[in-house]
Amino acid sequence: MRERAEELLQWYDAHARDLPWRVPPRAGVQGVRADPYAVWLSEVMLQQTTVAAVKGYFTRFMERWPRVEALAGARDEDVMGEWAGLGYYARARNLLKCARVVAARGGFPDTREGLMELPGIGPYTSAAIAAIAFDRAEVVVDGNVERVMARLYAVLEPLPASKQVLIDHAARLTPQERPGDYAQAVMDLGATVCTPKSPACGICPWMRHCDGRTAGIAPELPRKTPKKPKPVRHGIAYVGRRADGAWLLERRPDKGLLGGMLGWPGAEWGDEAVAAPPVAAVWHDIGAEARHTFTHFHLRLSVMVAELPMGGEVPKQALFLPKTEFQPSDLPTVMRKVFDLARGAFEDSL
DNA sequence: TTCCGGAGAA
């Protein structure tokens, strides 16, 4: 097992990805440590999210809040706004909770068990931070590692049932030397060589050991149990603009879909689009739908627009956001799609 | 349109 790890580490020394939150290979050997705050921030952003999508967000967060104490002191709405568009907004709420706990206790725990106690840090992220930031020999298994293990050992049982088997394989390969580099090496292998679609087996450092390649089934692994089809839900989004240019928005409840984010009023979504207007006005149906897909359903939102009078009442949990404070980039993607459609209607007719 | 990917609650 040791030589497999060593082969992979040699490959990593030559082919490691250059990422904004990463220290170069062998840095740990020279006594250089990754910043635990940067490692934690990047790993939370990388949950269910690609490296390409994360890079810009990571850079902006690090510039705006360079240390965990700064993030801990941030206003909730600033963090939610900076996170907007990255998805899975519970991560942003847990990020802030976690930063406040860590700042209060004077730094990150340096063990997997300690990290697991923190909000938003689960089995994968705790192992990843312990390995990458503190060079502990933890078993780090993300989607990349699952795929690499399924192929290396030709695991035919589909995910998620096979998850523990894949973890067991990963555990037997994890070395005591340079475990942080090793963890990143397996993930880099999955991301750049042992890719989901057409793996580059010809240049893989583990080619000679790979049962999946020997059996000629590497590209088909890991198998997955079929997911259930997504139903379609319907709703209405009311985009109201006041005479002074302020927009009528609402802050969504902390729990649930798009929790804590800004959105357009419009009540719940269901089999039919039924929602009373947030305020009385002459609402125009722009005749266009914003379409968006979430994890477990497709959404179609009819867009209504209106010019609103000054001095009207503001519905509960809604707010008029002044023109100068409104940034479309503060909205989650589905709400930004609605805005893009509505903006055209305002420019045309109103 | 389908595929991909961790945490937390139920």
Added chain:
DNA sequence: TTCTCCGGAA
């Protein structure tokens, strides 16, 4: 163990 959370790439 199952379900609820998003957005970008292919």
